[in-house]
Amino acid sequence: MHAIEFCDVSKKFHGSAQNAVDHVSFAAEEGEFITILGSSGCGKTTLLKLVNRLYEPDAGSILLFGEDIADADVTNLRRRIGYVIQQIGLFPHMTVAANIAVVPELLHWEKERISARTDELLTLVGLPPEEYRSRYPGQLSGGQQQRIGLARALAADPKLMLLDEPFGAVDPITRAKLQEELLQIHGGLGKTFLFVTHDIEEAFRLGNRVIIMNAGKILQFDTPEQIIKHPADEFVVSMMRSVQEKERFWRELL
C-alpha cells in the first residue's frame, strides 16, 4: 500500500484553457521525503491542495494509505494532514501555544496532553517553550514564525505533511538552517513529506525523490542521482544546465 497515490488526476480552473494539474499519476511510500520542483505557475500548489481537498479534482482519484480521499469526511481528512505554506498563516490573535494547539483542540484532546505536546513541539523546532509559548506571532521573526507553522502542522502527529514553499520567504542563512532541521525532523518521525519548491537546490537537497513538473504535468519522478544521470527530457536538461552555470559563476568568483 502506498502512503499517497495519484491516479490520473486532472484539475482545471474555471475560465482557464488548460489543466492546472494535467493527468498526474504517481505514488509515494510511507516515510519518503518527496520534493515537487517546477517553475512558478506550473501547478505545484494546485497539486498539493488537491491532497487536503482545498481543491477537488475534475478527474482521477487520490488515495491516502489505500483510502480514496473523496470518500473521507473532509474535516477529518484535513485534521490528519499537516499543511505548511509560504505565507505561514499563523493566527495573529492566538498565542504561539494556541496556534500549535489548533488541531489537537479540534480533536478534543485533554488539556494536559495538549500542553505537553505544545512544549514538546516547541522544543523540537528549537524554541524554548518557557520563552515562546505565550508570545504572539507578531513578536517573532520570520524564521521563528515558520518554525511555529511547522510545529502547528505536526501537532496532531499526521502521517502526511504538505509543505508549500515553506522557506520561500526567509533569508538564505535561516533557510539553510531550517532545511537542515526539517531533514532531521523528517528522519526522526517516519512521516511522508510532500514538499513544494521552485528552488532546484532545495529540491535536490531535501528530497529522497524529486518530482519535476512543467505545465501541470510530471516530467520526471526519480531520485536526485537518477535525474542527474538520466534527465528525462530537454526541460530537465536545461534545468541541470542552469545549476552548472550558477556553480561555474561561483567557482570563478571565489
Added chain:
Amino acid sequence: MFAEMAGYFQNNMDDFLRAIATHAAISALALFLAAAIGIPAGILCVRHRGVQRWVVPLFQALRILPSLAVLFLLIPVLGTGLLPALVALVLLAVPSILLNTVAGLLQTPEFMLETAAACGMTRGQIWRSVWLPMALPMILTGIKNAVTEIIASATLAAKIGAGGLGEIIFTGLGLYRFDLLLAGGLTVALLSLLAAGSVSLLGRLLMRYKYV
C-alpha cells in the same frame, strides 16, 4: 457664570441626572440595536456577493445623510417621541458598523481562511475562531465611530421629544441661559469621550496581541 452653574446644579440635580440617564439609555439601546443589525448584515454581505452589491452602496449613501435630516424625515412616518428618535439613531449608526464589518472581513487574507480550513476547521469554526476575530479591530472601530455619532445625535433627538441632555441644551438656547448650554454641552462631550474610551478599553482587553 460659574456661580450660576453651581446654582443650577444645586436646584436641578435630579433633572440633570435624569437627563444624563435618558441620554445614556437611548444611546446604549441605539448602539446595541445598530450592532445587532450591522454586524450580522455585514457578515451576510460578505457571504453573498449579490447582497453586498446593493447593500454597501445603500449604506454608503445613508452615511452621508445628515443626522438632523434623518430625524425630521422620520416625523411624518413615526411621529415624535422616543421611538422615532431611536429609529433615527439606529439608522445613523448602522452604516459605520456594517461598512466596517464588511471591510474588516474582506481585508482578512484568503490564505488565512484557507489555512484555517486546512487545519480541519468547519465553516462555523472558521468564522468563530479566525474570520471574526481577525475582523474585530475594524468592527470595533466602526462601533466607536457609531457610539460617538449616536451620543452627539441623541442631543438633537430632544427636538422631537425624546428627552436627554438635548433638552437642557435647547432650554438653554431658548432662555439665553449660557450655564445650561455649557452644562449640557460639556456633559454630552464628556459622555462621548467616556463611551469612545470604553470601546477602546474593550478593544485592548479583547485584542491583547495588538498591544504586546
